[in-house]
Amino acid sequence: MLTVLVKRIVQSSSERKAVWVLTGGADASSTQLESSLEELYLALKGTVSIYTMDQRGTGKSSPLECEAIDKQVVGAAVDFNAVADCAYSLLSKMDRQPRSYSTSSAAKDVVYLSTSLQTENQEIYVYGSGMGSHLATRVMHLAPKNFKGYVLDGVISEMTKTVAHITSDREAAASQLAALCDNDSTCRSKYGDDLFNVRTMYDAWRTLPTELDVARNACVDLLCGKCKDVKPSDMLRVLLDVGIPMSSKSTLGEIPAVMQRLRRCNEDDANKLRDRLQIPEDKSYYDVWTESRAEREIAFGDARTPSTQMLTQLIKHSELWSNPSPSWDQEQQAIKKSTFGVDQALDYAWHCVLSGNSSDPSCSALEDYGHQLSPSIDFWMISNMKPLLYTEDQYDHNDATIPEGASALIMSGKLDVGDPLSGFDDQHLYMKGDKKRLVLFEGNSHGSGFMSAKPEDHSDCGAMIIASYILAGGDVSHVDESCLSEVPKLEFKTVPLCHPGVCASSKKINVHVKRIVEGNAERKAVWVLTGGADASFPKLESSLEELYLALNDKASIITMDQRGTGKSSPLECEAIDKQASGAAVDFNAVADCAYKLLGKMDGQPHSFSITSAANDVVYVSTPLVSDSQDIFVYGSGMGSFLAARVMHLSPKSFKGYALDRVIGESTGNFAHTSSNREEAATRLAKMGDNDSACRSMYGDDLPDDQTMFDTWRALSAQLDDADNACVDLLCGDCESVAPSDMLRCYWMLAFPLAGHQHAEKSQP
Template identity: 25%
Template structure:
């Protein structure tokens, strides 16, 4: 199987320092890390060779696909996602390609072994550092079991804990109970929101969570003119669509501030509000070219093998979790997907037992559910954001507690979202390095010496606020005249005179929730592009 590696060589002659960067997913290619790779190279003054790697089964490292079924083609009905109805043909295609027992080739452990081999053969005389983001942290954590002597330090950004605790403890970071964690983070966000009495408190009141639930109930009851946006135009229950929509905004540091404003406009719902929210809620973001390199088939292979509860929760369990959270994402049809991928005959899988679909999962190996100890002479830096709805901080803390060894430091950013290295801005100037990137660079310059890291930039990270400049409203949502009272801007109007000062730098009638758009990028198991 090919392993795709892309590198920026050090500009310092004779350098024997290397950084390997891993993306998440599972199944997301390394393309989305290249802008960070470039910024780090500059920040480190060319002292390091910096590499990105497509983990096996994604991107240019033998992307796992079912081409005969065309389930992953961008032109298919569900784009790069695999819908429940597409799984039978996709899995039959996979078995035709690889046979019946090949899924284990795409395990987390084998991805980690690829990296170990790369380091021990191509970088045998280098000091190597590994950076993993989101699911990339799981690959790095698995690699720690093999402890290649060249590795001097590990950086875990937006951490997926690799140890699971008994059900009911709230400490199982699984795709199957995603929305339990979404509930904690979204409520924390709304608590901070209501304390901002100047803006958010005025819009959502003293109990922002209760206000949001009341809005959902009113729209669901068809008691608002804006209910028609959902029932007539989108053909989806309002409280489903809005939970998903607000969840996606919550995970993006420049868009989350729009949540109270959009909720307030739906509550007010004058004619212009209805037009604006219809436009925003019906807009589909175009697929990025790099999404064609991702493999959601690889994601499902790993998720249903290693990061899904066994026995599976019921569809009703997932629906209940979804509606208990003010913002949520999970899809109960994932239970059916799990059943088809695993061939499980559990009670929750009865509707799919007789479909005669060949399973495509693997049995977890001896490294599963075991946190590696920190190797002697090696340090571990962890980065987590307290407003990250994909990989919440509570699991980062738990992982660091389980990881034996003292040479470790977990740095928590109070208002950061997913992907600390690129979501901790110090200014509105998008060319400035983010605090997370500066912390990583300090760790590398200090050869992994944790006490030498300068954390003063944390005090300068832009705070959570709900003031929305008119230019930002126009840039992100085409709102001309401000977020609260603006109308949808006609793109051709004044286009030659408009120049934005804002950019986004970091790239997630039915009675039960179903996903209506692509998965969020770079996720693992929250509690998983």
């Protein structure tokens, strides 16, 4: 017997429906799913119970433990001597039955647990993402009673899928991305005369590796310096896997520009690439990547986080690998001929060791992988390899039939790198049964985006479509796909550097916008603005989701990287950009930056003013929000200043303005920060005066006719005249600084009035 951990969110009605959410493989522990489960529960309006589990072999479900690798993060070096030992010991723990941890065993767990946890008249649905779609399809093969619907998201094809050829999957997604750029006039125009009308964008990208390998220019130097140990084309593939990964929706839109800069490679292109990749002047991307990889090789994760490595590799190489295995030498050749391919030496090395056969065609990867490590390790002499892989069962590579009375919803993203569109097409083609519906997301980098591991890839539309399918009782004709028209497409948009009436220039700049789309027809939208030092939105993610939930998904939420920050044509100054807050500022460098930035601004510094940013909000709202939609603006801190400026513009359809932590338009003045702090301190002291417990701490030192702030205001002079232990604590012998100076520093650094700590009763 073994243990399987199950988690459940219980429905709040008597609808008698339940949905299993399955990820499988590397994502098979339920811990990381909790926020997505809550989102689906809300989309289902609490009428459906939601179940998930730690798949057997992961988390708290009788995990396949291998101490040598369990605490490593993904990307850390794998000691295959230890893996061989683990395989041998795990075989005994499995009672020499490795199939007991197969996908079929996990599918039978779902059916077994459903019988134990749910009543017989309850409708059950199964959602699977990525390797979880493979598991969900296996449940379909079992055709259990009461299972009414199957949602396959980011589909792994039963008939044709092999993870032995990731390169071909990535190239397919890249061609889809290139087609989007071909059909976007702004993106296509960036290539100018370099791209003839008869040539596709993907044609240009496909020839880039060869062009780089024979070129001698600043971009080649940037990629690999003297390129003694690696080719420029090798580093291009690393760049598209790690530096500007096409597996992430947040960087997909950058790839066309990066490819064109590498093709054209003038001085500005090389400088922009260096800045974007944060490569020091004296180093190449190869240097930075090598250093980063060396650090990652020895990295360890949180010991409390359950590992899924062994189960993932066992399933991948038993069920999702070509049989017989392809030759690593041949796969290397395919990778080197590609533009977007990735090195798979680690994958092939895993297959070799788990196969237990040192003569397997995959095994030359063991030597290559060992040489990649720093220092290198010779794995060729592993002598204790034992076969851990299991053979196919009756379900492997056989297309499923949708059971009688059930249906299937198949979802995919056109730009999905891991589970490409071909799997979506194959599953539709080979799956038997008529009750199926296909949903395709144009710009998603993984399925519907609902169960993505990356926050920036998350799509609420995926959850809404899944919910409509379940609430309709699995009737595919009633699936509501209307939110697809509202999902922000992967666009290559620009805005004017100078809006009318602000300044004069014909240049364009980029503004990066993010949106959470409303879940109903309320037709409302809220702009969330911070402005200034907080004007880039990654730190806002959790707050945006909180507001969206507070609005019961009745309003779209929109935010942006304000022009000059984040991914919106940033005002970059290398001398200070990498400094931490509070670090010394070299004003000689600042003066140089100011001169250079003036040129980048086309001599129009007003183009980065608050008024310009306010015009961006109005300009961007036009394509994102319909004329019938009410728009509201929330601004906090400097964002309140920006929100008030939008109010000055009086745009149509803007119905409300929420100003939080307000900067007064007529009185706000950063030149007198001290007086602002004194005003806040006065209010804090008054709170202390009105709190008997706080006031009593001062005892007889504070007469009834004296306020707490009177005492504080006199403290500076008293300390400067005193000679006691507190003065020693503040500044020692105080030869170069007065005690009152250090008192002000203390309050600014240890207990900043701008922070949340001022509410603590201990402060007065």
